[in-house]
Amino acid sequence: MAPIDPLYRLYAARLERQVRTGSLPCHVGVILDGNRRFAQERGDDAAAGHAAGAARIHDFLGWCADLEIPYVTLWMLSTDNLARDDDEIAALLEIITDTVHGLATRPEARRRRQRVSAVGALDLLPDGVRDQLKAAEEATAENDGMHVQVAIGYGGRQEICDAFRGLLLEHAAAGESVEQIAEAVTPEEVGRHLYGADVPDPDLIIRTSGEVRLSGFLLWQSAHSEFHFADPYWPAFRRIDFLRALRDYQARTRRYGR
Secondary structure (H helix, E strand, C coil), rough: CCCHHHHHHHHHHHHHHHHCCCCCCEEEEEEEHHHHHHCCCCCHHHHHHHHHHHHHHHHHHHHHHCCCCEEEEEEEECHHHHHHHHHHHHHHHHHHHHHHHHHHHHHHHHCCCCCEEEEECCHHHHHHHHHHHHHHHHHCCCCCCCCCEEEEEHHHHHHHHHHHHHHHHHHHHHCHHHHHHHHCCHHHHHHHHHCCCCCCCCCEECCCCCCCCCCCCCCCCHHCCEEECCCCCCHHHHHHHHHHHHHHCCCCCCCCCC
């Protein structure tokens, strides 16, 4: 590992002091983009890029913990990604399950009393992957530290469809009429049926790799979120890039449509 430039270290320390004096987001969502391009530019295969991205996750959560950010959502695999080459998906799912296991068992995660939960169309995943996700959830369910939500097999449109489906089935099972069910369709009721209903909406969403779009990430929950699009690929995303995103967030006035 190359030594850190003293000027870089000085700038990072100054930036962190500045960020700590402002209002920090309660919930940060991250679109972990650019793993494959990161690997391709280095002559590696996709699995190497995904592995590098997985390693960066642990760094990132440490940065969030240092700043006492209580909620983090990481988009690790989309429903669209599931259409990729079978070999790549198999390697990626193995990396994901290893990473999620680490989120529940690594010493720093235990020390932080980190809670882990998975959201997405989990029924689309292989049984073994679902079992690993469930094990991480159960092992950390009583923890009261930072809540890390991993979005796996996740798509925003799918989530909204599933929320409406759950709402309709719940009210139909109670014997309500079509008119009564229609009356029950409110933003609050839909929100109650979203995947991570116990997690507050994200204040800040970060996407890496220079792409400027959400691609369906937390479509419902991001109505009032602030967005930051960072140029580095996810495996190359640095603490200073995160601090810049937070500084950008703090410079905005959040009006919530008012």
